[in-house]
Amino acid sequence: MGQSLTPPARIGLVGCGAISGQYLTTLARTAGLELVAVADLDRSRAEQVARARPGIRDLPVDDLLTDPDVDIVLNLTTPAAHADIALRAIAAGKDVYGEKPLAATTAQGRAMLSAAASAGVRIGCAPDTVLGTGTQTARRAIDDGLIGAPVAATATMVTAGHERWHPDPDFYYQPGGGPLLDMGPYYVSCLVTLLGPVTAVIAAGSRTRDVRVIGSGPRAGERIPVAVDSHVTGVLTHAGGVLSTLVMSFDAGATRAAHVEVHGELGSLVVPDPNRFDGAVQVRGLSDPDWRPVPESAGYRGAGRGIGLADLAATTPGREPRAGGTFAYHVLNVLESMLTAAATGGTVPVRSRTGRPAAVPLSDG
Structure with a gap:
């Protein structure tokens, strides 16, 4: 900075x-x-x-x-x-x-x-991470009208679970953890930064097994209990009407889906991994034959x-x-509302509100 x-x-x-x-x-x-x-x-x-x-x-x-x-x-x-x-x-x-x-x-x-x-x-x-050049360049592209009015977005995180590499992974499988509360903050923070606050959610969740095995470190081979859903998916309704589909999983090995995509009336945008600060942003307009890069234009470089x-x-x-804190509270409210929706099977309103944080001009981190 x-x-x-x-x-x-x-x-x-x-x-x-x-x-x-x-x-x-x-x-x-x-x-x-x-x-x-x-x-x-x-x-x-x-x-x-x-x-x-x-x-x-x-x-x-x-x-x-x-x-x-x-x-x-x-x-x-x-x-x-x-x-x-x-x-x-x-x-x-x-x-x-x-x-x-x-x-x-x-x-x-x-x-x-x-x-x-x-x-x-x-x-x-x-x-x-949303303050880095990846998400901030995507935000500027959307705000500049590169894909027209946003209509929908997808956000996908799929991994087999952090117990494979973390030497003390217990908290990932206790309340406050799981893929939604561990990795969901990156993706929902990105979506809210790009598209604004969320007003309601629907969701479903599942748990493939009740025990995980630590794969590395001095506790390797130790079995730990799973007390939360390890796969959660849902739909977020943003205040402006955009619908975002979210998939967070500790139950599968890999995916070819983009981390985040935003679809607008004039084209679609690929947003880089929100767990990173940088990464390539790509756009494809309605008449474009293929995806093309969006030049880095905003965010803290090297953050x-x-x-x-x-x-x-x-x-x-x-x-x-x-x-x-207000922004983080809204993100937490969205995530907890998804867990409630998954447990009840209904639409859950998100009561908190937040503005989009001020954009970050292109600058050194």
């Missing part, structure tokens, strides 16, 4: 698990952010991170959340702990930026937003996980950051 003219925001990181490495890379190269402390329930993991970075303190979680030298708490705990850590940080007067989803339930998410408003602090939340944290730190106080 270029050079900062103000002192860097001092970051305290809670949760030194697998995803933290990507955030640490972004923190190390971003002028507006300064990592000052780390914490983890497994103190040895925090110590390992601190040892590799001179000047970084490893602290107990409670101490980090109240440390006067921490401006923003970066919450990289498991989904079940997101709300608890965030609420404790907010009570200490800290801004919070968390991994997705915002919380395990919308009730917890509402409590977080309410507490933050009362305390006068800000909440940001992943995924910030990595944590660019949303930098965006929050650079956002004027009192304004909602692009990867903000």
Whole structure:
């Protein structure tokens, strides 16, 4: 995001698990952010991170959340702990930026937003991949009328399950996890960024097996229980009338479907993987013989996980950051409404509302 003219925001990181490495890379190269402390329930993991970075303190979680030298708490705990850590940080007067989803339930998410408003602090939340050149270039193409008025979209994520590679995958198969709440935030955040908020959903879900086997690491071969649906599909109705079809699965090996496609009156757009920041955008008009590339035109170039944290730190106080809590709450509301629809077999209204975040001009991440 270029050079900062103000002192860097001092970051305290809670949760030194697998995803933290990507955030640490972004923190190390971003002028507006300064990592000052780390914490983890497994103190040895925090110590390992601190040892590799001179000047970084490893602290107990409670101490980090109240440390006067921490401006923003970066919450990289498991989904079940997101709300608890965030609420404790907010009570200490800290801004919070968390991994997705915002919380395990919308009730917890509402409590977080309410507490933050009362305390006068800000909440940001992943995924910030939608701020990269892939989704932002697609957004500009749509906003510029390249495919005319959008009519429909599809979003597809198919994998055999994270237990094949993750050494501690238990939380992926507990409430707050599953393909919908783990990977769905990337895809729904992309769809809402491109097409606006969702007003209603229908859905169905299934579970192919009740036990998964860890495939790597010191626990390889251990069996873990599955407490959530591992395949969920549904249709999202956007406020403007666009219908998006969503497929999220931990039950199959692969797919040839595009990660995201948007179909309009004048053509269709292929949007790159919303779990990445970049990627090729392609368009095919009604009279085009084949797909053609859309030149990169918007978004943070070279961005990595944590660019949303930098965006929050650079956002004027009192304004909602692009990867903000209100947006993340709406995405969570959509996902939870899909689970309700899958369980009840009916159409479920989505009560929350959000605007589309401000577009990101083409700039360095």
